[in-house]
Amino acid sequence: EADIYQTPRYLVIGTGKKITLECSQTMGHDKMYWYQQDPGMELHLIHYSYGVNSTEKGDLSSESTVSRIRTEHFPLTLESARPSHTSQYLCASSGQGRGVEQYFGPGTRLTVT
Amino acid sequence: SQQGEEDPQALSIQEGENATMNCSYKTSINNLQWYRQNSGRGLVHLILIRSNEREKHSGRLRVTLDTSKKSSSLLITASRAADTASYFCARLNSGAGSYQLTFGKGTKLSVIP
Secondary structure (H helix, E strand, C coil), X not given: XXXXXXXXXXXXXXXXXXXXXXXXXXXXXXXXXXXXXXXXXXEEEEEEEEECCEEEECCCCCCCEECCCECCECCEEECCCCHHHCEEEEEEEECCCCCCCCEECCCEEEEEC | CCCCEEECCEEEEECCCCEEEEEECCCCEEEEEEEEECCCCCEEEEEEEECCCCEEEECCEEEEEECCCXXXXXXXXXXXXXXXXXXEEEEEECCCCCCXXXXXXXXXXXXXX
């Protein structure tokens, strides 16, 4: 099992609420990623970070924001949740080198009512 | 789409049979990786094959890569019920500086006991 954790695992929340999805890894990896995945569909990269104080947007436009103040921690925030944000959010990390394997957390399944 | 295609989208086989999944892509790659996702969970890395390799084995898994046809296949031999999952290929595109993987849409494998 990879040492990467996501909380909460499931979240049901009303429209307009602010939410933060937590992601932590204990492997000392410099690179971390957030993906969005609808049921039965492919993963879309929404944010990534190559180290502390480094964050970039991914291929899929997202209204969420991320921060990377500590190596091990990469939280994702939605300032005002909407039903269109309903999805599964997967956090991943990878170590030194280019194109090495990524380790995934168990995911957060978000439902916005 | 730069993400390419995986086929079949779904595959149902009897326990003990072999399962073959294919992945095609459109741009030059540095490496190609296969991941497994159990229902509603995070992804688990299975195997990585570099662009200068043609075949790799890991236990009951065999991966081939044909860069001239821009395609890869994953063979699972002597399948078990526990192999039931979705399988994704992910590509690291060629080009300096990119650490991001592009995931396909996945093949959903069902192994019937």
